Amino acid sequence: MKNCSLCKQKIMGKFWQCKNSYFCAKCYQAAKKCSHCGLPTRRGIRRGEKVYCTSCTAKAKCCQFCRKRIFEKYWKVDNTIICSTCYKKSPKCSRCHKSTKDYLKVQKLILCVQCSNSVELCAKCHIPLIAKFFKFPNDNRKFCSACVKSKNYCDMCNTPITSKYYQIGDKRNICKTCMKTAVQSPTAAKKILQRVVGFVAKKFAMKINLATELELVDALTLAKIRKKNAVKYGATDRRALGLFVQRGRDYRVYIESLLPYSLCMGVLAHEYTHAWQADNFLKKPSLLILEGLAEWISYKTLIHYGYKSQALLIEKQRDIYGQGFRKIRAFEKKHGEKNLLDKITQMVNKSQML
DSSP: OOBOTTTTBBSSOOOETTEEEEEEEHHHHSSSSSSTTOOOSEEEEEETEEEHHHHHHHHSEEETTTOOOOOOEEEETTTTEEEEHHHHHHHHHTTTTTTOSEEEEEEEEEHHHHHHHHHOBBBTTBBOSSSSOOEEEEEEEEOOOHHHHOOOOOTTTBBBBSEEEEEEETTTTTEHHHHHHHSSSHHHHHHHHHHHHHHHHHHHHHSSSSOEEEEEEOOHHHHHHHHHHHHHHOOOOOOOEEEEEEETTTTEEEEEEBBHHHHHHHHHHHHHHHHHHHHHHHSSOOOOHHHHHHHHHHHHHHHHHTTTHHHHHHHHOOHHHHHHHHHHHHHHHHSSSSSHHHHHHHHHHHTTTO
């Protein structure tokens, strides 16, 4: 004598057999039927008027946009599974025309993170060059039309130069204001790094097991080092003011010389965070998380030491750095500042989405 798979009682009389399950007449007639496999079920997921049993729910794929189980048609974009609802509603990249969840808005156009990382950017304002761009003789940099219309600008603060400025041997133009606080010696740069390390260690318990060496180099040398070394931590889509390089157990941070004091502090905090990521992340997250967390630490450091105007520039960024910063800031508002690094590290190492 069989037991009913729903009420677990002995079946007396008429029953239904579905695959390896048996149902008494009362349970079969009263129970909802799974919209996918047709089996009676008392527990499961409801989607409108449809019901899905626990077995079908467990086997169903999960939409990587809304995180809901998919029981019907779905789309696969690269390795991302998207349900039909999210696919219809999600923005489409203006460059690759694929659905995207994380994107940048550039002059009313949408760019997915992958395209924003590969498309060339304006050397001054860092806006992606989707349409036409301009180049100048003996200069490989590219500029958007808006920046070309502006006057000569400082390579440090990116503001038009209207008074005296300094032209450095590596083709940088530095305005008088930026030159007043320019960090010109390795000793001065190391003192700033000590202040950064002291703050993040006390505030966020952020420490690195390996010693991090610091080198001060000119812009051309930094560009050569960047080209020579595959950048594992950080983006490669704009001019580098700093660079973290990992060679086995050797951690090294390169900083462009003559950076104004506040900018140098922000860049050092950013690159030191990349060194911390290399020391703590077992898996590499998206560039939004890598660069966003580095910018968030830079922002917190600058605010702590009273450089609010430099910190506010981070808020205004429209590239992947700015969007990543806002993503981490949203995470902070949801979970709080305390133990934020631990929470992000755990999620990254478990391949969970923020």
